[in-house]
Amino acid sequence: MKLIMAIIKPFKLDDVREALTPLGVQGLTVSEVKGFGRQKGQTEIYRGAEYHVSFLPKIKIEVVVPADLADQVIEAISKSAHTGKIGDGKIFVIDIERAMRIRTGEVDGEAL
Amino acid sequence: MKLIMAIIKPFKLDDVREALTPLGVQGLTVSEVKGFGRQKGQTEIYRGAEYHVSFLPKIKIEVVVPADLADQVIEAISKSAHTGKIGDGKIFVIDIERAMRIRTGEVDGEAL
């Protein structure tokens, strides 16, 4: 199994989720994160104190899928999260050794 | 070493933490996440605009343990986070290559 971890623009979340469903992805986990990268933020000024907002709001999606689905999932995410503007984000793939569904105790492929 | 990443129901956090202590787990990190899965959420309606809440609040626990402790930790989490109702969550295991304690510079097993 592979953990696909994608950092995307927040407003693309629904698109990505919809793109994954047809592939049979039945679950995923998202977190609100802040991203630092090539995309530049705005400057905030509070009574003369300037802060450059170098961290921009992003969404991190973590989805564990069987190894053979990984390519399709990566493809689907990269398409649905794409705007072509700087800051679209990244996809990383990590190997998962084991998985378990807490409710049933099912493991690995069954657990996803 | 293994990173055990568990997605659980928020109100189970204290139970899980208490279940890990006797195993010698001395540290862990948690984040608030939103989960999408088989468990269905509620519908929110704001002046006629309906939004289905497909993302439900979950807690993600990340705990790095020596490889030989992994089984026990998984077992402890799966027991303490179990309610038997849909949405109980998942446990994933990832291999960790190195670990370091920032305060002391200790590495690997020593760092946990």
Added chain:
Amino acid sequence: MKLIMAIIKPFKLDDVREALTPLGVQGLTVSEVKGFGRQKGQTEIYRGAEYHVSFLPKIKIEVVVPADLADQVIEAISKSAHTGKIGDGKIFVIDIERAMRIRTGEVDGEAL
């Protein structure tokens, strides 16, 4: 490529980011997390109900770098996040199999 995941004290974030830039790290992702560890929190009392705050606010940094940069990055983080006081945090290293930049479709080394 390696994913360097560091749990640090929140006020050290800017220092760490500044320490990484000279190494050529062009992007990273941070999340607000709560950490449980040797560092002890305060006790909160609300009208006689006592809650020990065992989870302390921490920042999790996730940065993916080429394998050969990993040592330098770990070194830089451990130096810049160091206060010497308990609770300074940990650094974990995980192997990354693939990476992709959503905007361009570039992969692996190119994507970082």
Added chain:
Amino acid sequence: MIKPRNFWGLGVLLFALVLALPAFADDAAPAVAAAAAAVPAGPPKLDSGDTAWMLTSTALVLMMTIPGLALFYAGMVRKKNVLATMMQSFAICCIVTLVWTVAGYSIAFTPGNAYMGDFSRILLNGIAGHIEKGNDTIAFVLASGIKDVADMTTTIPETVYMMFQMTFAIITPALIAGAFADRMKFSALCIFITLWSLIVYAPIAHWVWAPSGWANQMGVLDFAGGTVVHINAGIAGLMCALVLGKRVGYGSDNMAPYNLSYAVIGASLLWVGWFGFNAGSAVAANGRAGMAMTVTQIATAAAALGWMFAEWITKGKPSVLGAISGAVAGLVAITPASGYVLPGGSIVIGVAAGIICFWSATSLKHMLGYDDSLDAFGVHGIGGIVGALLTGVFAYGPLSATDASPDGSPGGLAQLKLQAIGVVSTLVYSGVMTLILLMITKALVGLRVGQEEEREGLDIVLHGEQIF
């Protein structure tokens, strides 16, 4: 498990008890009766200054419930219940407005008998009676309807008096909500509050504030609602906490307040609004209103500091929740006393309320083991009792003196006894009736949401909304 059928008997018993109470203190009645001698000549006139102050006071007291109490309570619950908690105050405000219009006002403030008013003002029937040429210039007389018992002549229109009293009728049941926060069904709340407002609040208001009310005639002092509002809501809250049972996870889960800053805003608006509550209870912009405002301010500050230092000493830190809880305790305790005591007495009342309520909310509750989520009883019930009794100790005669009663009602043992009667009757009547009404509500729709729903939070479960 408490069995519903036992309550009916208790209710009957209670009525009998209440009927008997006046006999305990007959000696106090003459002073009041004598007041009837002063009869104003011609129809009483409106005073624009008094009316201005009472219009303002009405706005201030409404502000106490929405958004004051809504924020105070919402600031103490967990994130998942913030909206539902605000909704409780808001919905109660709406429901009681209609209940009061339809019948509550009539039951409370028409002559009737010593126990309740009559139905002459049902649907506010006749309240526009003497309006002519837009500007009604005839002031309202709160009639006793009893020979030898004085009417109370005001200098404001009846609509304003009715509205001012409505805001009291609103906040009282809203206070109860603190006890069942986090777990009561919204449908149950709607039914329970409607009944409670009519069957518990309106009669007690009549006893104490209508010239024909038995407690009023007997000489029980309650300037702005120590018994009618606070003890009443406090004991009703205790009953709710007992009948509903503890919150899921009580004692094990972390129930720390989500955003105490809301509670600070709420407590502050309660404080400011309470000027309308207490100084407004003078029903005029005069020296008595000024003194009521003064003692309110002093007692509140003293109580806040009392709780704060008590906590600082015993727990090591002065908490914000402690300071604002103390302030509310002080406001509660000075309420019955506000038109009767001087600054010196108000300091004692404040300090006593702060320290005693600190003890009741942080120790007594845990000793007795009930889960009164936001301390409706610990703060309002106990604070109200402290205030009602100390009113009997510190009352300064000249503040309540009239031509007919040149000594007023000075504090002393006799008055303390009267105050105790007021306290006990309220505790008993309200306590028992609340139990009965809870049982009725339970039979109709059930009281509590399911355990899973409680875990998920009332915001999403009951109202389909959440804060992010």
Added chain:
Amino acid sequence: MIKPRNFWGLGVLLFALVLALPAFADDAAPAVAAAAAAVPAGPPKLDSGDTAWMLTSTALVLMMTIPGLALFYAGMVRKKNVLATMMQSFAICCIVTLVWTVAGYSIAFTPGNAYMGDFSRILLNGIAGHIEKGNDTIAFVLASGIKDVADMTTTIPETVYMMFQMTFAIITPALIAGAFADRMKFSALCIFITLWSLIVYAPIAHWVWAPSGWANQMGVLDFAGGTVVHINAGIAGLMCALVLGKRVGYGSDNMAPYNLSYAVIGASLLWVGWFGFNAGSAVAANGRAGMAMTVTQIATAAAALGWMFAEWITKGKPSVLGAISGAVAGLVAITPASGYVLPGGSIVIGVAAGIICFWSATSLKHMLGYDDSLDAFGVHGIGGIVGALLTGVFAYGPLSATDASPDGSPGGLAQLKLQAIGVVSTLVYSGVMTLILLMITKALVGLRVGQEEEREGLDIVLHGEQIF
């Protein structure tokens, strides 16, 4: 795409229409003209009680906009627009204050002609005229400037009257902002509001409230601003929603409110402040003010419960947003009626407003497909129309009776016709003029932020700030 040039023609047409309207209802005029008979002897005197109440009312109505409306609106938008939404109310408060000082007040409340005032109070020129020895004791007379038309004599200083009216001039454009929330440029807002306040608000206020205004002379009833404030803001909002177009992502993105608890605080402060709005419109602390406050409270509660139960029945849950929206709908609807109707009528007005506005905000809007972000039209426009018309049904004569007009203005078919004229003229004039002003603003600076900027959020893009 609407073409700007078409509007100029419409504007001219409109003026003609408005000039013609009085002819439709000539029969109603005599009653008002007759009122001129009552002439006060000597300069009118200040009344400290009335002045106290009007000072208070002014504070209450200001509180409705800041922080009331600011919170109500900010509580309904997404996190990224919370500050910008609050800024809209705040900035409008500042801008209109100066506009009103410079010319708005003069256009609205000096005699002039039937359509607008004159320029005698430009920059409040002469408002300090009869100040002598600090305490000005001469009360303000709102002069008709027309033979045979009665002046309106108050018992308060002109400064207070001017200030009270200023707070109405502030809230009206602030209400419009609900329609264009989340997407309008701040520079466009500044320009548009300045023009709108002068060219739309001030004249309509003159028509309805100046003794010389055509609607006032004709007998159109609008106690506190059903036409002037709510229908006016509502229709202007609808035009803004149509011209600006939908928000990016409307219908697909999740636009759930970030923090509804702000909206609850806002609605609560609106409710409390509305006592100043409606009871203050009696311009005195008297029986009429008391009745206005009473019916305001009752209609609001009835509307909140009306919307709540309508939603509970049709959607399965009573939402908090529903209850507070209903309350605001009730406040809106009772506004024109408040000094004219009795409690019975107010319940009907409230329930009608609650249910009809529920329908307009949840169904009508989606049927018609415009994106009025926070329902400025659905609540204020529709609620205002309901209230203005029902005023014509339920008005109780004695409340508005005077020596000169001993029957007052009772409801009935004749009055309903007059009310309809008031409603239609406001809809047409405000609607058309708003379109023209939007075109002018668009030509000057553009109306809408870019799509990327809208996605990022107005807080950071327009103001360089954010909440965390």
Added chain:
Amino acid sequence: MIKPRNFWGLGVLLFALVLALPAFADDAAPAVAAAAAAVPAGPPKLDSGDTAWMLTSTALVLMMTIPGLALFYAGMVRKKNVLATMMQSFAICCIVTLVWTVAGYSIAFTPGNAYMGDFSRILLNGIAGHIEKGNDTIAFVLASGIKDVADMTTTIPETVYMMFQMTFAIITPALIAGAFADRMKFSALCIFITLWSLIVYAPIAHWVWAPSGWANQMGVLDFAGGTVVHINAGIAGLMCALVLGKRVGYGSDNMAPYNLSYAVIGASLLWVGWFGFNAGSAVAANGRAGMAMTVTQIATAAAALGWMFAEWITKGKPSVLGAISGAVAGLVAITPASGYVLPGGSIVIGVAAGIICFWSATSLKHMLGYDDSLDAFGVHGIGGIVGALLTGVFAYGPLSATDASPDGSPGGLAQLKLQAIGVVSTLVYSGVMTLILLMITKALVGLRVGQEEEREGLDIVLHGEQIF
């Protein structure tokens, strides 16, 4: 490091200076002295309208501190300090209430001498003196206690006057807290504020507002507290910022406000409450109160727009924090002027305050390098100076004219000189005394929390609570 021992000398010097000041402006005294000629016959009567307004004003001014200022300040700090910042306002409110009751009021408002009052009202002794038959009908006379110096006769009860002034005594030290936010120990705050209220605030209030006060006699104009409240708090804040030193991480860490929407609510409530502050300072519901309210509104709007446009032009964006800061600057600046100037002058005062305070809070502070966390000095100190001086320019005689002084106090060079004396004496006395009191507090309990504790945040460290 400033050495404590130097201050004692300075304190003595200062007293000498203050004693000498009256000599600079002897020529101004006769006008005031002449006012003594007007002697009222018989005991002065209460006026219910004036009393109603002053009761309301008291509530409004209390609302300025809690929750107004509490929110304004809490909205500008980081998340970890939100509760502690609200607690500062709340605790100061409680502490000063008792200090004022015990001795502050007596020191400020009894005759005494030109520098401070006497102890005749210690513990409010005698304030209930002429209460008889509940409704005290005798109005309060603020006695000068000096032959040939007029008493000030009011139309309200002394309790109301005392309470109104108490709310001023509360907000002044609460303003200082903006300067030491994020780092002062709570125990230090309790001690410092107690001393400061007695030793700095009460005497300065006496100088300026007691008929016997030297500044009052000299003719220094300060209608509602430009010197007594704002300059006083501003300079005290500057001293605190200097003595405590910068916040840990100042200049490097991101100190962006956690939730500016709180600050917007706070500024809005300050604005609304300020109507009580300024119009209430007329101590009556009359034309002067109306004019004070009018100029308050106009100056505030002008200042908000002044700051906003200055920022828009120089920094590219109009920030929300800028607009609300400007509004507060305008409120501050119009405070001393409010009962003396006309609308024209108020626009100038507003614009000047907005632009100058923008410069002082965004540039001056950084140039000088002190860390006044929330700009207590930059906004209140500087704004107060602008207002106090411009009062001397724009004062319009008739507003302050009396029978005894038919020309009132018109602006001009002579008046400007008097105003400058008022400003300088306040700066010097308050500045030096504040330093001394800080040293005393430091010696007793230390001023600042440890560096680790500051990093962790005051909420959890000082109060054991947090917001989530």
